[in-house]
Amino acid sequence: MNIFRKMADTIRRLTIREPDGWISNGQIGDAGESVTERSVMALSAVWACVNLIAGTISSLPLMVYRTGADGTRTIAADHPLYRLLHDSPNYDQTAVDFWDFVAASIELWGSAYALVSRSAIGVIAITPIRPDLVSVRRLKSGTIEYRWTENGKSYVETDRSVLHIRGPGGNPLGGMSTLEFGRNAFSLARATDKAASRTFRNGLRPSGALKFDKWLTDPQRETARTELAAKVGADASGEPLILEGGVDWKQFSINPNDAQMLESRGYSVEEIARFFGVPPFMIGHTSKSTSWGTGLEQQTLGFLKFTLRRRLKRIEQALEKQLLTPDDRAKGIVIEFNIEGLLRADSAGRAKFYQQMTAIGAMTINEVRALENLPPVDGGNVPRMQMQNVPITEAGQDVLPPPGEE
DSSP states (O other), rough: OOOHHHHHHHHHHHHEEOOOEEEEOOOOOOOOOOOOHHHHTTSSHHHHHHHHHHHHHHSSSEEEEEOOOOOOOOOOSSSHHHHHHHTTTTSSHHHHHHHHHHHHHHHSSSSEEEEEEEEEEEHHHEEOOOOOOOOOEETTTEHHHHEEEEETTTEETTTTTEEEEEOTTTOOOOOOOHHHHHHHHHHHHHHHHHHHHHHHHHTTSOOOOESSSSSHHHHHHHHHIIIIIIGSGGGTSSSSOOOOOSOEOOOOOTTTTTTTHHHHHHHHHHHHHHHHHHHHHGOOTTTOOOSSSSSHHHHHHHHIIIHHHHHHHHHHHHHHHHHHHHHHTTTTTEEEGGGGGGGGGGGHHHHHHHHHHTTTTTSSSHHHHHHHTTTOOTTTOOOOOOOOOOOOGGGSSSOOOOTTTT
Protein backbone atom coordinates (compact mmCIF):
# COMPACT_ATOMS: atom_id res chain seq x y z
CA MET A 1 0.00 0.00 0.00
CA ASN A 2 2.87 2.34 0.82
CA ILE A 3 4.34 1.69 -2.64
CA PHE A 4 1.16 2.89 -4.36
CA ARG A 5 0.99 5.93 -2.09
CA LYS A 6 4.58 6.86 -2.99
CA MET A 7 3.79 6.43 -6.69
CA ALA A 8 0.76 8.71 -6.36
CA ASP A 9 2.80 11.34 -4.52
CA THR A 10 5.44 11.23 -7.22
CA ILE A 11 2.89 11.66 -10.00
CA ARG A 12 1.22 14.49 -8.09
CA ARG A 13 4.57 16.23 -7.62
CA LEU A 14 5.70 15.89 -11.25
CA THR A 15 2.36 16.70 -12.85
CA ILE A 16 1.54 20.38 -12.46
CA ARG A 17 -1.81 21.78 -13.53
CA GLU A 18 -1.52 25.37 -14.62
CA PRO A 19 -4.33 27.93 -14.01
CA ASP A 20 -5.21 28.16 -17.70
CA GLY A 21 -5.62 24.41 -18.12
CA TRP A 22 -2.15 23.54 -19.36
CA ILE A 23 -0.76 20.39 -17.78
CA SER A 24 3.02 20.21 -17.65
CA ASN A 25 5.21 17.24 -16.86
CA GLY A 26 7.45 19.15 -14.50
CA GLN A 27 10.97 17.80 -14.01
CA ILE A 28 13.27 18.75 -11.18
CA GLY A 29 16.65 20.15 -12.20
CA ASP A 30 19.93 19.87 -10.33
CA ALA A 31 19.21 23.15 -8.50
CA GLY A 32 15.99 21.69 -7.09
CA GLU A 33 13.59 23.82 -9.15
CA SER A 34 10.75 22.36 -11.22
CA VAL A 35 11.07 23.04 -14.93
CA THR A 36 7.88 23.47 -16.96
CA GLU A 37 7.04 25.56 -20.00
CA ARG A 38 5.40 28.15 -17.75
CA SER A 39 8.26 28.37 -15.24
CA VAL A 40 10.85 28.51 -18.03
CA MET A 41 9.04 31.26 -19.92
CA ALA A 42 8.97 33.26 -16.68
CA LEU A 43 12.75 33.64 -17.08
CA SER A 44 13.33 36.87 -18.97
CA ALA A 45 16.20 35.39 -21.00
CA VAL A 46 14.09 32.45 -22.23
CA TRP A 47 11.15 34.76 -22.97
CA ALA A 48 13.43 37.05 -24.99
CA CYS A 49 15.10 34.22 -26.93
CA VAL A 50 11.84 32.47 -27.86
CA ASN A 51 10.14 35.74 -28.78
CA LEU A 52 13.12 36.87 -30.86
CA ILE A 53 13.33 33.66 -32.88
CA ALA A 54 9.60 33.00 -33.18
CA GLY A 55 8.77 36.65 -33.84
CA THR A 56 11.41 37.00 -36.53
CA ILE A 57 10.32 33.82 -38.32
CA SER A 58 6.61 34.69 -38.15
CA SER A 59 7.26 38.17 -39.57
CA LEU A 60 8.86 36.79 -42.74
CA PRO A 61 6.56 36.34 -45.76
CA LEU A 62 6.14 32.65 -46.60
CA MET A 63 5.84 32.42 -50.37
CA VAL A 64 4.69 29.75 -52.82
CA TYR A 65 6.59 29.93 -56.12
CA ARG A 66 6.15 28.26 -59.49
CA THR A 67 9.37 27.43 -61.32
CA GLY A 68 9.22 27.66 -65.12
CA ALA A 69 11.03 25.53 -67.67
CA ASP A 70 13.68 28.23 -68.06
CA GLY A 71 14.35 28.30 -64.30
CA THR A 72 12.52 31.57 -63.63
CA ARG A 73 10.22 31.69 -60.63
CA THR A 74 6.95 33.52 -60.26
CA ILE A 75 4.65 33.84 -57.26
CA ALA A 76 1.98 31.13 -57.44
CA ALA A 77 -0.81 33.27 -56.01
CA ASP A 78 -3.40 30.98 -57.62
CA HIS A 79 -2.19 27.91 -55.70
CA PRO A 80 -4.47 26.87 -52.78
CA LEU A 81 -1.53 26.79 -50.36
CA TYR A 82 -0.53 30.39 -51.06
CA ARG A 83 -3.34 32.05 -49.12
CA LEU A 84 -3.07 29.51 -46.30
CA LEU A 85 0.67 29.86 -45.75
CA HIS A 86 0.99 33.55 -46.60
CA ASP A 87 -2.20 35.02 -45.13
CA SER A 88 -4.29 32.77 -42.88
CA PRO A 89 -3.80 29.01 -42.26
CA ASN A 90 -7.15 28.59 -40.49
CA TYR A 91 -10.28 30.46 -39.47
CA ASP A 92 -8.92 31.71 -36.14
CA GLN A 93 -5.35 32.73 -36.91
CA THR A 94 -3.38 34.99 -39.17
CA ALA A 95 -0.16 33.68 -40.68
CA VAL A 96 1.86 35.64 -38.11
CA ASP A 97 -0.07 34.05 -35.21
CA PHE A 98 0.24 30.56 -36.65
CA TRP A 99 3.98 30.68 -37.42
CA ASP A 100 4.71 32.33 -34.09
CA PHE A 101 3.04 29.39 -32.32
CA VAL A 102 4.83 26.86 -34.56
CA ALA A 103 8.27 28.42 -34.08
CA ALA A 104 7.83 28.70 -30.29
CA SER A 105 6.73 25.05 -30.12
CA ILE A 106 9.87 23.95 -31.94
CA GLU A 107 12.10 26.03 -29.67
CA LEU A 108 10.64 24.65 -26.43
CA TRP A 109 9.42 21.12 -27.25
CA GLY A 110 11.46 20.25 -30.35
CA SER A 111 8.34 19.59 -32.44
CA ALA A 112 5.38 21.49 -33.86
CA TYR A 113 2.14 19.79 -34.92
CA ALA A 114 -0.85 20.92 -36.97
CA LEU A 115 -3.97 19.13 -38.14
CA VAL A 116 -4.28 19.28 -41.94
CA SER A 117 -7.80 19.48 -43.37
CA ARG A 118 -8.17 18.51 -47.03
CA SER A 119 -10.93 18.60 -49.63
CA ALA A 120 -11.18 17.86 -53.32
CA ILE A 121 -9.24 21.01 -54.18
CA GLY A 122 -6.41 20.25 -51.74
CA VAL A 123 -5.47 21.60 -48.31
CA ILE A 124 -8.11 23.97 -46.96
CA ALA A 125 -6.96 24.54 -43.35
CA ILE A 126 -3.98 23.94 -41.07
CA THR A 127 -4.85 24.04 -37.36
CA PRO A 128 -2.08 23.98 -34.72
CA ILE A 129 -1.98 21.37 -31.96
CA ARG A 130 -0.47 21.97 -28.54
CA PRO A 131 2.76 19.94 -28.55
CA ASP A 132 2.54 19.02 -24.86
CA LEU A 133 -0.62 17.02 -25.57
CA VAL A 134 0.67 14.87 -28.44
CA SER A 135 2.10 11.38 -28.13
CA VAL A 136 3.85 9.91 -31.19
CA ARG A 137 4.64 6.32 -32.13
CA ARG A 138 5.45 4.31 -35.25
CA LEU A 139 3.04 1.52 -36.16
CA LYS A 140 4.13 -1.88 -37.46
CA SER A 141 3.04 -0.77 -40.92
CA GLY A 142 5.61 2.03 -40.82
CA THR A 143 3.01 4.77 -40.48
CA ILE A 144 3.54 7.35 -37.76
CA GLU A 145 0.54 7.73 -35.43
CA TYR A 146 -0.36 10.84 -33.42
CA ARG A 147 -2.68 10.78 -30.39
CA TRP A 148 -3.94 13.67 -28.28
CA THR A 149 -6.98 14.83 -26.33
CA GLU A 150 -8.19 18.43 -26.34
CA ASN A 151 -11.44 20.04 -25.20
CA GLY A 152 -12.82 16.64 -24.22
CA LYS A 153 -12.27 15.12 -27.67
CA SER A 154 -9.71 12.42 -28.45
CA TYR A 155 -7.86 12.33 -31.75
CA VAL A 156 -6.00 9.48 -33.44
CA GLU A 157 -4.40 10.60 -36.69
CA THR A 158 -1.55 9.54 -38.96
CA ASP A 159 1.19 11.41 -40.77
CA ARG A 160 -1.24 11.79 -43.68
CA SER A 161 -3.34 14.31 -41.75
CA VAL A 162 -0.82 15.79 -39.28
CA LEU A 163 1.83 18.29 -40.26
CA HIS A 164 4.90 17.54 -38.14
CA ILE A 165 7.78 20.03 -38.18
CA ARG A 166 10.71 18.61 -36.26
CA GLY A 167 13.42 20.46 -34.40
CA PRO A 168 17.10 19.47 -34.17
CA GLY A 169 18.03 15.82 -33.84
CA GLY A 170 16.72 14.23 -37.03
CA ASN A 171 14.43 11.73 -35.27
CA PRO A 172 11.26 11.05 -37.32
CA LEU A 173 9.26 10.86 -34.09
CA GLY A 174 10.31 14.32 -32.94
CA GLY A 175 13.20 16.70 -32.41
CA MET A 176 15.20 17.29 -29.26
CA SER A 177 13.35 19.32 -26.62
CA THR A 178 15.10 22.37 -25.21
CA LEU A 179 12.98 21.99 -22.06
CA GLU A 180 14.50 18.55 -21.56
CA PHE A 181 18.14 19.17 -22.43
CA GLY A 182 18.28 22.60 -20.79
CA ARG A 183 16.51 21.49 -17.63
CA ASN A 184 19.50 21.93 -15.31
CA ALA A 185 20.41 25.35 -16.72
CA PHE A 186 16.82 26.56 -16.38
CA SER A 187 16.59 25.14 -12.86
CA LEU A 188 19.76 26.99 -11.85
CA ALA A 189 18.47 30.25 -13.35
CA ARG A 190 15.21 29.94 -11.40
CA ALA A 191 17.06 29.14 -8.18
CA THR A 192 19.34 32.16 -8.70
CA ASP A 193 16.34 34.43 -9.29
CA LYS A 194 14.69 33.18 -6.12
CA ALA A 195 17.86 33.72 -4.11
CA ALA A 196 18.10 37.29 -5.44
CA SER A 197 14.45 37.91 -4.52
CA ARG A 198 15.03 36.71 -0.98
CA THR A 199 18.11 38.92 -0.68
CA PHE A 200 16.20 42.04 -1.68
CA ARG A 201 13.21 41.08 0.44
CA ASN A 202 15.49 40.99 3.47
CA GLY A 203 16.86 44.46 2.80
CA LEU A 204 19.93 43.24 0.80
CA ARG A 205 21.12 41.31 3.83
CA PRO A 206 20.26 37.93 5.34
CA SER A 207 18.48 37.63 8.64
CA GLY A 208 20.47 37.80 11.82
CA ALA A 209 19.99 36.05 15.15
CA LEU A 210 18.01 37.06 18.25
CA LYS A 211 20.12 35.95 21.21
CA PHE A 212 18.36 35.32 24.54
CA ASP A 213 20.14 34.68 27.83
CA LYS A 214 17.47 32.21 28.98
CA TRP A 215 15.30 29.53 27.44
CA LEU A 216 11.99 30.89 26.12
CA THR A 217 8.51 29.72 26.85
CA ASP A 218 6.25 28.92 23.91
CA PRO A 219 4.40 32.30 24.08
CA GLN A 220 7.72 34.18 24.26
CA ARG A 221 9.09 32.25 21.28
CA GLU A 222 5.99 33.05 19.24
CA THR A 223 6.28 36.74 20.13
CA ALA A 224 9.92 36.81 19.03
CA ARG A 225 9.06 35.10 15.77
CA THR A 226 6.12 37.29 14.80
CA GLU A 227 6.92 40.73 16.23
CA LEU A 228 10.70 40.97 16.46
CA ALA A 229 11.36 39.17 13.18
CA ALA A 230 9.03 41.60 11.40
CA LYS A 231 11.37 44.45 12.31
CA VAL A 232 14.36 43.15 10.32
CA GLY A 233 12.94 42.89 6.77
CA ALA A 234 13.26 45.29 3.86
CA ASP A 235 9.90 46.90 4.69
CA ALA A 236 11.19 47.86 8.13
CA SER A 237 14.59 49.07 6.93
CA GLY A 238 15.67 52.14 8.94
CA GLU A 239 13.16 51.65 11.77
CA PRO A 240 14.52 51.29 15.32
CA LEU A 241 14.63 47.81 16.78
CA ILE A 242 13.51 47.64 20.43
CA LEU A 243 15.03 44.76 22.37
CA GLU A 244 14.31 44.02 26.03
CA GLY A 245 14.56 41.26 28.59
CA GLY A 246 18.17 40.38 27.89
CA VAL A 247 17.69 40.06 24.09
CA ASP A 248 20.69 40.72 21.88
CA TRP A 249 20.67 41.09 18.06
CA LYS A 250 23.50 39.45 16.11
CA GLN A 251 23.62 40.60 12.47
CA PHE A 252 24.76 38.08 9.87
CA SER A 253 26.50 40.35 7.41
CA ILE A 254 27.16 39.12 3.89
CA ASN A 255 27.76 41.22 0.83
CA PRO A 256 25.79 40.23 -2.29
CA ASN A 257 29.01 40.67 -4.28
CA ASP A 258 30.66 38.07 -2.04
CA ALA A 259 27.92 35.63 -3.02
CA GLN A 260 28.50 36.61 -6.68
CA MET A 261 24.77 37.09 -7.13
CA LEU A 262 25.07 39.38 -10.13
CA GLU A 263 27.70 37.22 -11.77
CA SER A 264 25.58 34.11 -11.33
CA ARG A 265 22.54 35.76 -12.90
CA GLY A 266 24.64 37.05 -15.80
CA TYR A 267 26.07 33.59 -16.38
CA SER A 268 22.54 32.13 -16.47
CA VAL A 269 21.56 34.61 -19.19
CA GLU A 270 24.58 33.64 -21.29
CA GLU A 271 23.90 29.93 -20.72
CA ILE A 272 20.28 30.28 -21.83
CA ALA A 273 21.26 32.35 -24.89
CA ARG A 274 23.74 29.60 -25.78
CA PHE A 275 20.99 26.96 -25.72
CA PHE A 276 18.90 28.93 -28.21
CA GLY A 277 21.81 30.10 -30.38
CA VAL A 278 21.06 33.78 -29.79
CA PRO A 279 23.81 36.41 -29.32
CA PRO A 280 23.39 37.73 -25.75
CA PHE A 281 23.29 41.37 -26.85
CA MET A 282 20.15 40.65 -28.91
CA ILE A 283 18.24 39.90 -25.69
CA GLY A 284 19.60 42.93 -23.83
CA HIS A 285 22.70 41.37 -22.23
CA THR A 286 25.50 43.75 -23.25
CA SER A 287 27.86 43.54 -20.28
CA LYS A 288 30.64 41.95 -22.32
CA SER A 289 30.13 43.67 -25.67
CA THR A 290 30.25 47.18 -27.07
CA SER A 291 26.96 48.94 -27.53
CA TRP A 292 27.21 49.32 -31.31
CA GLY A 293 29.66 48.70 -34.10
CA THR A 294 30.92 46.15 -36.57
CA GLY A 295 31.27 43.48 -33.89
CA LEU A 296 27.55 43.48 -33.18
CA GLU A 297 26.78 43.71 -36.88
CA GLN A 298 28.75 40.53 -37.49
CA GLN A 299 26.96 38.82 -34.60
CA THR A 300 23.64 39.82 -36.13
CA LEU A 301 24.67 38.36 -39.49
CA GLY A 302 25.79 35.22 -37.69
CA PHE A 303 22.37 34.97 -36.04
CA LEU A 304 20.70 35.18 -39.46
CA LYS A 305 23.06 32.67 -41.06
CA PHE A 306 23.55 30.08 -38.36
CA THR A 307 20.46 30.35 -36.15
CA LEU A 308 17.58 31.41 -38.39
CA ARG A 309 18.60 29.75 -41.65
CA ARG A 310 18.49 26.17 -40.40
CA ARG A 311 15.14 26.80 -38.70
CA LEU A 312 13.66 28.26 -41.86
CA LYS A 313 14.99 25.36 -43.90
CA ARG A 314 13.37 22.81 -41.58
CA ILE A 315 9.99 24.49 -41.95
CA GLU A 316 10.28 24.88 -45.74
CA GLN A 317 11.27 21.26 -46.35
CA ALA A 318 8.61 19.92 -43.97
CA LEU A 319 5.91 21.89 -45.82
CA GLU A 320 7.13 20.76 -49.25
CA LYS A 321 7.40 17.12 -48.17
CA GLN A 322 4.07 16.88 -46.37
CA LEU A 323 1.76 19.34 -48.15
CA LEU A 324 2.79 19.32 -51.82
CA THR A 325 1.38 16.66 -54.12
CA PRO A 326 3.40 14.84 -56.81
CA ASP A 327 1.61 17.01 -59.39
CA ASP A 328 2.73 20.15 -57.52
CA ARG A 329 6.34 19.00 -57.60
CA ALA A 330 6.08 18.17 -61.30
CA LYS A 331 4.88 21.72 -61.94
CA GLY A 332 7.83 23.18 -60.07
CA ILE A 333 5.95 24.40 -56.97
CA VAL A 334 8.31 25.35 -54.12
CA ILE A 335 7.73 26.95 -50.70
CA GLU A 336 10.23 29.43 -49.30
CA PHE A 337 10.46 32.23 -46.77
CA ASN A 338 11.32 35.59 -48.27
CA ILE A 339 14.32 36.61 -46.17
CA GLU A 340 14.40 39.98 -47.89
CA GLY A 341 11.44 40.80 -45.65
CA LEU A 342 14.02 41.52 -42.95
CA LEU A 343 15.17 44.51 -44.99
CA ARG A 344 11.85 46.29 -44.53
CA ALA A 345 13.10 47.79 -41.28
CA ASP A 346 16.46 48.82 -42.79
CA SER A 347 15.89 51.55 -45.37
CA ALA A 348 19.62 52.12 -45.94
CA GLY A 349 20.33 48.44 -46.48
CA ARG A 350 17.29 48.10 -48.72
CA ALA A 351 18.36 51.05 -50.87
CA LYS A 352 21.88 49.65 -51.24
CA PHE A 353 20.50 46.24 -52.22
CA TYR A 354 18.22 47.72 -54.88
CA GLN A 355 21.04 49.86 -56.25
CA GLN A 356 23.35 46.90 -56.68
CA MET A 357 20.67 44.67 -58.19
CA THR A 358 19.62 47.27 -60.77
CA ALA A 359 23.24 48.18 -61.57
CA ILE A 360 24.04 44.63 -62.74
CA GLY A 361 20.73 44.22 -64.54
CA ALA A 362 19.43 41.58 -62.12
CA MET A 363 16.31 43.65 -61.34
CA THR A 364 14.34 46.22 -63.29
CA ILE A 365 13.12 49.56 -61.97
CA ASN A 366 9.52 48.35 -61.95
CA GLU A 367 10.47 45.24 -59.98
CA VAL A 368 12.02 47.48 -57.33
CA ARG A 369 8.98 49.76 -57.34
CA ALA A 370 6.67 46.76 -56.92
CA LEU A 371 8.60 45.68 -53.82
CA GLU A 372 8.15 49.21 -52.46
CA ASN A 373 4.41 49.20 -53.26
CA LEU A 374 4.86 51.89 -55.94
CA PRO A 375 3.15 51.96 -59.36
CA PRO A 376 5.20 51.02 -62.45
CA VAL A 377 6.70 53.66 -64.75
CA ASP A 378 7.10 53.71 -68.52
CA GLY A 379 10.27 51.97 -69.63
CA GLY A 380 10.80 50.48 -66.21
CA ASN A 381 10.59 46.88 -67.37
CA VAL A 382 13.86 46.98 -69.31
CA PRO A 383 16.97 45.79 -67.44
CA ARG A 384 19.79 48.33 -67.42
CA MET A 385 23.54 48.07 -66.93
CA GLN A 386 26.13 50.76 -66.45
CA MET A 387 28.81 50.91 -69.16
CA GLN A 388 31.59 52.82 -67.47
CA ASN A 389 34.05 49.94 -67.85
CA VAL A 390 35.37 50.82 -71.33
CA PRO A 391 38.96 50.75 -72.63
CA ILE A 392 40.97 53.84 -71.70
CA THR A 393 41.59 54.56 -75.40
CA GLU A 394 37.84 54.91 -75.91
CA ALA A 395 37.18 57.14 -72.91
CA GLY A 396 35.00 60.05 -73.90
CA GLN A 397 34.22 58.54 -77.31
CA ASP A 398 30.99 57.15 -78.68
CA VAL A 399 31.48 53.42 -78.38
CA LEU A 400 28.38 52.59 -80.42
CA PRO A 401 29.17 51.15 -83.88
CA PRO A 402 28.74 53.45 -86.87
CA PRO A 403 25.43 53.32 -88.75
CA GLY A 404 25.18 50.37 -91.09
CA GLU A 405 27.65 48.25 -89.12
CA GLU A 406 25.29 46.98 -86.44
